[in-house]
Amino acid sequence: MIELTLAEIAEAVGGRLVAGSGGAGPDTVISGEAQTDSREVRPGQIFFARRGEETDGHLFAGKAVEAGAALLVVERELDEHELSVERELEAAGDVPQIVVPEATEALGALATEVVRRVRARGGLTIVGITGSNGKTTTKNLVAGMAERLGETVASEKSFNNEVGGPLTMLRVRDTTETLVAEMGASAEGEIARLTAMAPPHIGVVLTVGLAHAGEFGGIETTFRTKSEMVRDLPETALAVLNRDDPYVSRMAEMTRARVRWFGLHPEAEVRASDIDAGADGTRFTIHAGGESLPVHFPVLGEHHVMNALAATSVALELGLPLAEVVDVLQRQTRAARWRMxxxxxxxxxxxxxxxxxxxxxxxxxxxxxxxxxxxxxxxxxxxxxxxxxxxxxxxxxxxxxxxxxxxxxxxxxxxxxxxxxxxxxxxxxxxxxxxxxxxxxxxxxxxxxxxxxxxxxxxxxxxxxxxxxxxxxxxxxxxxxx
CATH class of the missing domain: 3.90.190.20 (Mur ligase, C-terminal domain)
Structure with missing residues (x-):
């Protein structure tokens, strides 16, 4: 995370600073990453004590302190007794706290402020990726391509919701050139909230299908939700859309951004042909920008070709030559852990x-x-x-x-x-x-x-x-x- 003082963090999250007894004050600088799981906390990081459906993060704040947390964001002020773990910690009361009305909202607010500051300094390109299927594979491919051009931050695992999204965004630093954010949703409005935190320069929509249909209430609701990715993009942005998906292709009429099509359709600007799937991956020819190159994509499954085309569309916009894009594709061995x-x-x-x-x-x-x-x-x-x-x-x-x-x-x-x-x-x-x-x-x-x-x-x-x-x-x- 970028360096911020405790006072700046408190203002960003709308909270009240409770200085610890160890001498930390409003001008103390924090730059560690954020965590919501006390088991993941490392020295210098911020622990957000969220209340979940099954547990309460405040019960694990002591574990976070023991692990070296530099700041606690809490919904109620915790005393030294609550912050002691198994044995009395002499430094238990040293850690400052920021008391907020709701920890998850505070997490999003801090992510919004960090991204805003880095964007204002220039040099950061944000790529948002959504779709019913293929988000994680495409995110990994885009990240691998963007890394060829400069420092890149990408969602870990499948961090794509109201918690995982901000945690990824808070890893951005002043030197980060590309943020690749996977953005998922289980209800209308969730993608819009994530794009408001980190407004994409490039918005990618892969598919509209029946994933989470029970929560969405049907395919049309899924369509409206996924379209949130491109609906608010400005004219200066790029919408990367699947030409082969009838729902995604409708989104071209819903955005002010430039549109770049990918798919097998003849109108797609980034297109694949001669697809041959086998046990060692998929071979195809990729066509983009007047070039055509053969690809051996080792990831199993013909359906992953579409994810490769989407990632290629992003990489070309970032400035990576097609030959280097193909090199990245051919070095992949799996889509992600537990995915083919x-x-x-x-x-x-x-x-x-x-x-x-x-x-x-x-x-x-x-x-x-x-x-x-x-x-x-x-x-x-x-x-x-x-x-x-x-x-x-x-x-x-x-x-x-x-x-x-x-x-x-x-x-x-x-x-x-x-x-x-x-x-x-x-x-x-x-x-x-x-x-x-x-x-x-x-x-x-x-x-x-x-x-x-x-x-x-x-x-x-x-x-x-x-x-x-x-x-x-x-x-x-x-x-x-x-």
Missing amino acids: EVMGGRDGVTIVNDAYNASPDSMSAGLRTLAQIRKPQGRSVAVLGAMSELGEYSVEEHIRIGLQAVRLRISELVVVGKEARQLHISAINEGSWDGESVFFETQDEAYDYLMRTLRPDDTVLVKSSNSAGLRFLGDRLGEAFA
Whole structure:
């Protein structure tokens, strides 16, 4: 974070400064990053004591002090007793506190001020990325390309909400040239709030699908929410839009910014052709700015080509030559942790762990990839769990995925968890299938079954929403066949 005095931070967050007994005062300078998890706090950092649905950050403020926090942002003033952990800390009362009405709002307010100051000094380009699928992969690709040009800050993991977004923004320094912010939402207005904190120079919209449909209330609401990314962009900004997605392409009429299309459509300015997906990634030709270059993109899954095109569109705007863009793409080995992550190898068994997120679109794409990369001498095995946050669409979409597994002639379907049972029922009701589907309530049961039945040269896809936790099953299988 940039250097700010305690007085400046208090003013930014609308809080009251309570100076510690260690001599810190209004003019004391703080420059450490912000944390909301006391386990992540390092010396010199700021701890925001948020109240969550399951716990209260104020209960862990003492842990933050013990870890070396230089400032506490709290909703009530804490005394020395509350800040002591297991043993009496002589310095427990030394740490200054800023008391605010609401810690999460204070986190966003501080991020807004830090970004505003760095932007005012010039040299910072902000890239905002949203979409129902592909945000993290695209963010990682853009970050890798931007790093070729200068110091870059990008969202860690999938930090893309009202907490993760500001935490990323607060890592910006005076020397940062590019901020790559993944911006997600589970309700209308959330992306607008994030873009208000860090107004993008480049706004990217990847897809509009049924991810989080249960929370949004339908595809049209999802469309309105995702369009918040480009709706307020100024004429000087760039909107990077998916020409192949009918909902995203409608957003061109909703923005004052310049529009750059990406996709497979002939009108796309950044386009791919000659796509050939296989077990070692995807080969295609990329066309942009009058140039055409061959690409071997090692990330599994034809659907990731669209993420590569979106990232390329951003990188070209930042000034990176197409040849360097291709070099970055060809150095990628995985989209991100637990996203089409290739594991295993013993006896020719390949485990593809893609169980960090799952929407109907990404589940469908995963099954198509599995069918494409199966070895001729081996079987395709889909280990699937529930797709969460689909609301009234849940039963319908699980049925559709079960039917798709059959129609793609996946050799075996292993369904895990009662929330995904409809997927299993859908598959076994498809009488023309000569494969089989089995169901297990627990991961341990599924693991034991797979360890007994997997054969040499089998290819296994493990896919579910994060809440279903099948990524851990994927890790176990990957280790077992390492």
